[in-house]
Amino acid sequence: MRADAARNLEAVLTTGARILAADPGASIASIAGEAGVDRRTVYRRFASREELLAA
Numbered sequence: 001m002r003a004d005a006a007r008n009l010e011a012v013l014t015t016g017a018r019i020l021a022a023d024p025g026a027s028i029a030s031i032a033g034e035a036g037v038d039r040r041t042v043y044r045r046f047a048s049r050e051e052l053l054a055a
Contacts, residue, residue, distance in 0.1 A: 008035070008037050008041055009045060011035040011036060011037065012031065012032070012035045012037060012041070012042055012045065012046075012052070013052075013055060014035075015031055015034045015035035016031045016035070016042075016052045016053070016055075017053075019031050019034060020049070020052070020053050024053075026049075027049075028042050028043065028046075028049060028052070031052070
């Protein structure tokens with residue numbers, strides 16, 4: 001995995017965990033925005049909010 005891809009994944013995972021803990025109905029777009037990535041980046045790795053939460 002490229003270094004930037006690894007950083008993006010880490011940002012999505014940590015941001016997703018924090019946001020989903022506070023609001024389980026949070027959108028992928030809001031998680032992506034907070035993580036500093038495009039929502040397509042999130043969907044490339046996780047097909048749904050549930051998959052992101054499981055990760």
